[in-house]
Amino acid sequence: MLSAPIAVPHSLSTSTRQRPPISRQTCPLLAPYMLLMMMRNVTSDGFVLEDPTNPGQYSLPGCVIAAPSFPANTPGVDQNYVFNWVRDAAITAIEIAAARLPVFNNSDGVEVLNNYVKFAKTCQDNATPTMGHACYTITGHARPWSEQNDGPAIQSIAMMQAYSQLDSETQAIARDVIAKNIAYMLEVYKDPTTNLWEEHVSHTFFSRAVHLRCFRDFAANALDMAVPAGVAPAIKWLEAAIGDHWNGTWYVSMLAPDAAPGTSVMPDDVGYDPNIDIVSAAVYGGISVTDTKLLATAGHMRRMWADPDSDSVYPINVEDQHRGIGPLMGRYPGDTYDGDVAHPVRGGHPWPLCTANFAELYYKLALEIERTRKVPMDELSREFFAQVGVSDEASPAAASAALHEAADMMMRAVVFHSDHYELSEQYDGTSGFEKSVRDLTWSYAAFLSALRAKTAKLPKGAKAPAKTTTKAKAKA
Secondary structure, three states, rough: OOOOOOOOHHHOOOOHHHHOOOOOOOOOHHHHHHHHHHHHHHOOOOOOOEEEOOOOOOOOOOEEOOOOHHHHHOOOOOOOOOOEEHHHHHHHHHHHHHHOOOOOOOOOOOOOHHHHHHHHHHHHOOOOOOOOEEEOOOOOOOOOOEEOOHHHHHHHHHHHHHHHHOOHHHHHHHHHHHHHHHHHHHHHOOOOEEEEEEOOOEEEEEHHHHHHHHHHHHOOOOOOOOOOOOOHHHHHHHHHHOOEEEOOEEEEOOOOOOOOOEEEEOOHOOOOOOOOHHHHHHHHHOOOOOHHHHHHHHHHHHHHOOOOEEEEEOHHHHHHHHHOOOOOOOOOOOOOOOOOOOOOOOOOOOHHHHHHHHHHHHHHHHHHHHHHHOOOOOOOOOHHOOOOOOOOOOOHHHHHHHHHHHHHEEEEHHHOOEEEOOOOOOOEEOOOOEOOOOOOHHHHHHHHHHHHHHHHOOOOOOOOOOOOOOOOOOOO
């Protein structure tokens, strides 16, 4: 048995203050290392974890724990993350599939992906009260937790992406899991569900976006699976429903049932919008990165956390401007969670995964601008582009370059504030030191996903816009 390492208090780390900011050329070189760091949280026959709250219970292969942190080994944190969250596991599996790991033991599949699918099947068989149950023990049994209907959707996306790397037996299991997920989703995609941050139940932007992408991907599947008649109407309905989240200023995270479009279920004084889950919906869901309403929402977030004159600015972002890195991004302005639910901190803290998701938006938008040779500039997106130095007169090439530079600065901040490249759940918004649970699996997966977006190339035959010598610098 291998147990989780003993945590060293983040305040003892000296790494973030004794080195210069990492160069933009170095970030892509970290991909193999970050992949290995992420893989430490994925169990196998040879890497087994013991349940810290249930001694004598050992993990099954293919379990993806959210983090190796639990209160007894992480001072100042009262949360146990040694569980398999369906969403986190799927996001991790997507990155494992993208890594194209080698095949061993004369197998015709990648073992870790085969294990992931089989463990997901065990969880699906044990799901209760619904197939949208979000969290499972390391043995694949339902843990008392919330129902989150985006889970089956993103799990199906992951399995479709990993399908060609599975052995024939596991491919059959994946088809069965996907088919059951699709059938369930067709029953619930119009219903309220628990949101991405597991705090409230309503009609959520993120869940709808992930359902939309899953239905689209499944409708075009090459898995020799029949597409139910309800998929096409579901896609059409979701495309319209997502538009209802626009309130004239930004996309609201959660819609109030039976209210006018753009009406949040949360009171304004709670500070739940603008919410980074809108940006995450463009990373993991079916939201176009050229949607200027999305860009308007993102622009409000950046100004909120990076502008020195903002009431919600993270002090570390002001400090990082002088280093030429950042800004770091949080979840939402009224956030109070910092790993210890007993002592809430108004305003919360920035998260590595939120920052990487925002950087990925920049990278993906840059590639789309290169592909279309058009900058999606209008009254809604103008502030978003101005924040990275892109004016109305900027050429597509200049806009793409500026977006890449802005994303690179964010990724360099993630690395600069890491503890020897280990990524926790959060950074302290004032000091920049890591805090909350250590080695969050999703943090690594989000970093890897953003790096893939950074290095993505145009399809063969497509031509990038002509290069320009115009240089734009990102600013708050």
